Amino acid sequence: MTAMLIIGAGEAGIAAAGALREAGHVGRVLVVGEEPHHPYARPPLSKAVLTEDACPVEHIRSAEWLEERGIELWLGACVESVDAAAHSAEIVRGAERCVVPYDKLLIATGAAPRHLPSLDPLGGLVTYLRNWEEAIALRSRLARAQSVVIVGGGVIGLEVASSAIKLGCTVTVIEPAPRLMARALAAGTSEMLLDLHRTAGVYVRLGVGLASAKLVDGYAELTLDDGDRIDADLVVAAIGVVPNDLLASRLGCAVDQGILVDANCATSVADVFAAGDVARLVHPLADEPIRVEAWQHARRHGAHAARAMLGDTSPYAEIPWFWTDQHGVNIQVAGLPGLADSHVERGATTLHLQGDRLIAATTIDNGRDIRPATKMIAAGWSGPVAALTDPSIPLARLAQAPIPA
Amino acid sequence: MSDEWTPVAATGDVSEDQPSVGNVDGAEIAIYKVDGDYFATSNICTHGLARLSDGYLDGFLIECPLHQGLFDIRNGKCAGDPVDVDLASYDVRVVNDTVEVRLRA
Ligand SMILES: Cc1cc2nc3c(=O)[nH]c(=O)nc-3n(C[C@H](O)[C@H](O)[C@H](O)COP(=O)(O)OP(=O)(O)OC[C@H]3O[C@@H](n4cnc5c(N)ncnc54)[C@H](O)[C@@H]3O)c2cc1C
Numbered sequence: 209m210t211a212m213l214i215i216g217a218g219e220a221g222i223a224a225a226g227a228l229r230e231a232g233h234v235g236r237v238l239v240v241g242e243e244p245h246h247p248y249a250r251p252p253l254s255k256a257v258l259t260e261d262a263c264p265v266e267h268i269r270s271a272e273w274l275e276e277r278g279i280e281l282w283l284g285a286c287v288e289s290v291d292a293a294a295h296s297a298e299i300v301r302g303a304e305r306c307v308v309p310y311d312k313l314l315i316a317t318g319a320a321p322r323h324l325p326s327l328d329p330l331g332g333l334v335t336y337l338r339n340w341e342e343a344i345a346l347r348s349r350l351a352r353a354q355s356v357v358i359v360g361g362g363v364i365g366l367e368v369a370s371s372a373i374k375l376g377c378t379v380t381v382i383e384p385a386p387r388l389m390a391r392a393l394a395a396g397t398s399e400m401l402l403d404l405h406r407t408a409g410v411y412v413r414l415g416v417g418l419a420s421a422k423l424v425d426g427y428a429e430l431t432l433d434d435g436d437r438i439d440a441d442l443v444v445a446a447i448g449v450v451p452n453d454l455l456a457s458r459l460g461c462a463v464d465q466g467i468l469v470d471a472n473c474a475t476s477v478a479d480v481f482a483a484g485d486v487a488r489l490v491h492p493l494a495d496e497p498i499r500v501e502a503w504q505h506a507r508r509h510g511a512h513a514a515r516a517m518l519g520d521t522s523p524y525a526e527i528p529w530f531w532t533d534q535h536g537v538n539i540q541v542a543g544l545p546g547l548a549d550s551h552v553e554r555g556a557t558t559l560h561l562q563g564d565r566l567i568a569a570t571t572i573d574n575g576r577d578i579r580p581a582t583k584m585i586a587a588g589w590s591g592p593v594a595a596l597t598d599p600s601i602p603l604a605r606l607a608q609a610p611i612p613a
Numbered sequence: 614m615s616d617e618w619t620p621v622a623a624t625g626d627v628s629e630d631q632p633s634v635g636n637v638d639g640a641e642i643a644i645y646k647v648d649g650d651y652f653a654t655s656n657i658c659t660h661g662l663a664r665l666s667d668g669y670l671d672g673f674l675i676e677c678p679l680h681q682g683l684f685d686i687r688n689g690k691c692a693g694d695p696v697d698v699d700l701a702s703y704d705v706r707v708v709n710d711t712v713e714v715r716l717r718a
């Protein structure tokens with residue numbers, strides 16, 4: 209019987225384990241996770257976990273769910289190295305060290321916050337946010353903090369800003385790019401978001417970087433590139449993530465800003481697969497391999513990897529999707545708006561086109577449009593912009609209509 | 614009383630494109646119409662704070678507008694991640710152009 213080893217007990221790893229069983233795999237399924245906690249969802253960490261007292265942890269799957277399926281879960285266990293030729297992994301679990309053989313291996317090690325060395329002089333006043341401990345620590349510090357500076361105007365930084373304002377802090381966001389969430393959003397949405405944050409009372413400094421940081425009488429004193437100074441009693445560094453791809457790189461996988469995988473989640477090494485935040489994949493919407501850092505993708509990609517490990521060769525073509533909640537507004541993006549060259553506004557939904565092809569959609573408090581838009585993107589909808597502009601025709605109806613020639 | 618029928622909407626007000634919202638004993642419910650038949654469930658997603666009436670109806674499945682959780686509107690059962698708690702669902706009847714509902718035991 210084939211043994212499946214999954215490294216990383218996050219969304220991708222747990223989804224893979226479940227999908228292996230769903231596809232009828234009867235051999236061993238072992239998930240090894242470095243964190244001590246039962247696998248949990250990260251999205252609440254920058255939202256409800258920060259703003260609500262004792263917000264319960266949201267488990268990805270219950271212990272019973274995993275048990276019923278005969279999925280073994282080793283927590284607080286770290287895969288130190290993999291011998292791809294021998295098909296085995298060396299795992300450290302507390303004081304124990306053991307070697308586990310596998311037939312197929314899935315690397316779902318996720319990503320870690322990018323370190324910002326210029327903040328190091330601030331010591332304990334700096335927080336990063338990826339895991340449960342960091343979220344709990346941030347929550348208790350936000351409750352006491354007066355002035356919070358968030359370095360990075362990406363999705364995590366802005367969600368923390370939104371939570372911190374709600375808790376009554378004075379909040380400044382520093383973003384060196386000329387607009388917010390520049391990688392993930394079209395320019396129009398960035399503008400709306402800037403408005404939203406400024407209206408809520410967040411000081412947003414765009415187009416200016418952090419020059420230096422020092423500790424003065426227990427306070428953080430930050431100096432910006434333009435010479436401005438800001439004092440803070442808490443600094444949150446949220447300048448993006450780096451994929452945890454070192455293990456894969458050492459075992460021989462081709463790696464370039466993430467583990468390179470084909471449409472079947474296969475790496476360059478036989479019997480080794482990768483999925484989720486750590487993987488850089490080929491995708492029909494993009495010419496270059498992309499990394500998708502989103503909750504739904506991690507689950508779907510993980511499940512896809514599982515089926516591929518069992519021999520399924522259908523290519524992964526799910527349309528990336530993420531949501532973010534800021535100041536009570538729900539923003540959702542399907543597809544890749546960054547690749548678009550024109551945009552069509554339909555009320556609270558914006559459609560993004562590359563030439564005459566629909567490649568993305570953004571909704572503001574209008575999630576119901578995402579599904580039909582996703583269908584259209586997946587089906588390769590292309591046609592005259594005029595066909596999309598009439599807001600009186602529901603997108604759902606456009607999605608059902610045959611694609612215009 | 615939940616074992617009684619409660620009028621929640623006029624049939625003319627429920628469209629096939631979009632669920633309507635009604636109220637039963639202070640609970641918000643969503644009323645759906647598919648191929649001429651009416652269905653009703655709780656309107657609040659069991660995963661987070663979202664109204665299913667703002668979601669997307671695809672056949673007998675309602676998709677939550679926040680995280681795309683799916684429920685079967687015929688029985689309130691979960692039909693797609695991330696939801697894992699079923700919705701309350703209601704029996705539905707039409708009396709004189711009025712949609713009436715009753716909590717299903
Ligand atoms: C604060 C926050 C808020 C977010 N909000 C949203 C949102 O609103 N919407 C959205 O779409 N997405 C959101 N995301 C993104 C989403 O959570 C991630 O895309 C998703 O968690 C990725 O899943 P993954 O399984 O690939 O990686 P991870 O969840 O990072 O899991 C990887 C796991 O592998 C473990 N690991 C790493 N190396 C080893 C090793 N050698 N041995 C054993 N274990 C190892 C790690 O400890 C980790 O637990 C958010 C993320 C964060 C951090």
Ligand code: FES
Pocket residue numbers: 658659660661662663677678679680681682695696
């Ligand atoms: S709130 Fe409905 S799926 Fe999350």
